[in-house]
Amino acid sequence: DAGVTQSPTHLIKTRGQQVTLRCSPKSGHDTVSWYQQALGQGPQFIFQYYEEEERQRGNFPDRFSGHQFPNYSSELNVNALLLGDSALYLCASSLGTGGNSPLHFGNGTRLTVT
Amino acid sequence: RKEVEQDPGPFNVPEGATVAFNCTYSNSASQSFFWYRQDCRKEPKLLMSVYSSGNEDGRFTAQLNRASQYISLLIRDSKLSDSATYLCVAFSGNNRKLIWGLGTSLAVNP
Numbered sequence: 001d002a003g004v005t006q007s008p009t010h011l012i013k014t015r016g017q018q019v020t021l022r023c024s025p026k027s028g029h030d031t032v033s034w035y036q037q038a039l040g041q042g043p044q045f046i047f048q049y050y051e052e053e054e055r056q057r058g059n060f061p062d063r064f065s066g067h068q069f070p071n072y073s074s075e076l077n078v079n080a081l082l083l084g085d086s087a088l089y090l091c092a093s094s095l096g097t098g099g100n101s102p103l104h105f106g107n108g109t110r111l112t113v114t
Numbered sequence: 115r116k117e118v119e120q121d122p123g124p125f126n127v128p129e130g131a132t133v134a135f136n137c138t139y140s141n142s143a144s145q146s147f148f149w150y151r152q153d154c155r156k157e158p159k160l161l162m163s164v165y166s167s168g169n170e171d172g173r174f175t176a177q178l179n180r181a182s183q184y185i186s187l188l189i190r191d192s193k194l195s196d197s198a199t200y201l202c203v204a205f206s207g208n209n210r211k212l213i214w215g216l217g218t219s220l221a222v223n224p
Contacts (some may be wrong), residue, residue, distance in 0.1 A: 042201055042216040090157055099205035100146050105157035
């Protein structure tokens with residue numbers, strides 16, 4: 001039973017570039033949420049995808065966009081990268097959007113913007 | 115005031131000690147709660163879900179006090195491997211959002 005998988009594990013980009021991060025949910029899960037976690041901080045909710053649509057969004061600018069595919073996998077895109085976008089990006093999957101279903105996290109993608 | 119607040123610590127305790135963390139929440143509509151543990155530079159992992167008054171799993175006990183709007187996590191007989199950051203999460207049914215605390219850091223010392 002595969003858990004949540006994310007790729008790549010590490011990424012280095014320069015300011016102004018664009019990046020795409022990928023996530024495959026845990027088997028049986030249909031909802032994917034993305035989080036940004038800076039060092040020493042708790043995870044910050046970016047957005048949640050269910051049935052290929054963005055269902056909820058946190059306080060992130062439009063530079064952050066996403067997509068969910070029919071197989072429930074998801075991508076997070078960040079345009080016009082800023083130094084402050086350097087963080088661990090976590091993908092979490094769950095069953096449904098009810099919120100009572102615990103999140104299962106992937107290992108994360110560590111993004112460094114120089 | 116943050117919606118979910120935790121004492122950041124660090125809590126330094128010897129092996130075998132009992133330690134408790136509190137997590138307070140401001141939204142009275144919060145329905146369910148979760149404790150996650152996160153090791154340094156790793157992803158959060160679910161430790162415990164709390165849907166009613168509390169939950170117990172081995173050395174770990176979570177208790178929910180809705181009147182005072184806090185949830186606690188008690189760890190008995192601490193192990194070195196319990197050293198981690200413990201994150202409290204509240205789910206609010208009215209806006210259907212998960213709100214994360216910033217975490218409490220625990221260091222169990224030999």
